[in-house]
Amino acid sequence: MTNKTLFEPYALGPITLSNRVVMAPLTRNRAGEGLVPSELAAEYYGQRASAGLIITEATQVSRQAQGYQDTPGLYTPEQIAGWQKVTDAVHARGGRIFVQLWHVGRVSHIDLLGGDAPVAPSAIRAATKTFVSNGFADVSEPRALAFEELPGIINDFRQAAANAIKAGFDGVEVHGANGYLLEQFAKDGANVRTDAYGGSVENRARLMLEVTAAVAEEIGAERTGIRISPVSPANGISASDPQAQYDFIVDKLDTLGIAYIHVVEGATGGPRDVAPFDYSSLRRRFSKTYIANNGYDLELATSQLADGKADLFAFGKPFIANPDLVARLQGGAPLNQIDPATIYGGGAAGYTDYPTLAEASGN
Ligand code: 8OZ
Secondary structure (H helix, E strand, O other): OOOOOOOOOOOOOEEEEEOOEOOOOOOOOOOOHHHOOOOOHHHHHOOOOOOOEEEEEEEEEEHHHOOOOOOOOOOOHHHHHHHHHHHHHHHHHOOOEEEEEEEOOOOHHHHHOOOOOOOEOOOOOOOEEEEEEEEEEEEEOOOOHHHHHHHHHHHHHHHHHOOOOOHHOOOOOOOOOOHHHHHHOOOOOOOOOOOOOOOOOHHHHHHHHHHHHHHHHHOHHHHHEEEEEEOHHHHOOOOOOOOHHHHHHHHHHHHHOOOOEEEEEOOOOOOOOOOOOOOOHHHHOOOOOEEOOOOOOHHHHHHHHHOOOEEEEEEEEEHHOOOOOHHHHHHHHOOOOOOOOHHHOOOOOOOOOOHHHHHHOOO
16 A cells, blocks of 8 residues: 555646645635625635645525525626636635535525525425524525426536636536535435436436536536535435435446545534445545545544545635644644634634634744
């Protein structure tokens, strides 16, 4: 066995990463007017450019795709210009950055959608909350998408991917995880459709695969990745057959030739062993890069790398509180602790003011 380390360069297809530590997508609810990423966002991501790869916070492909207050989009000229400042800041510091594109589906509220109902595979309301202008609220009753509407949603992802390249991103991650639209189609707890997008494992996978194929066709499979969370109960989702479903999905993703699968192992932000699942089956089925996420620390990442279980490791909350997380992990330095009160929404406090090690020691 070769003695790989987390801190050596890694070739993600044509893109060279300076190390194997990935900044996971993290929702921060700080977009400005028009859901444009702010100047502070450019500073925040620029501060974290020593990650091997940054994956941005989830970003809407359309107005209908929004489910929370002040999350950014990538479907207007102003949003493209705002993201250009972010990618410039990261590239100026030698980093690499993909944008995570999402559609929240049923995890939304009429107040965010101009009074329209959220859309979903089936009219089944999720037992979950979202965050609107006056705080947390139960999600609204969704309506089932008509078959005829699905090409438009696929096209929204395709167009946002094209916009991502215009804005200077190195690639796109399709958000296929955490109980949002593409996972709502994939999991039978949210999808009781009787058309070509519901019923069998194959039918339930269809939208996720068609969206991914469209993005890959638009910007290149080598710049396309996807995040999945086979057994996560996030946002009130459930599945009766996750192993069969995700074995099938990953076989097809491999055929598409995309750059990576990014796998949330276990319950998003929670226990890794929430339900039995054989992640090595996904690893075997996918010939390119496997990014592992959820509850990793230096020790677990190091041992999983040595065992060949994953190629890259995505860290979420530690990156919020530690802009120089890579240097801290490499040097065995202590980590800043996250302030839970400033994760979602607000300004610079808890966003761009976490100190690097050098700053903390007064240098
Ligand atoms: C936390 C709060 C709001 C959204 C996800 C995009 O879970 C999210 C998210 C996380 O993927």
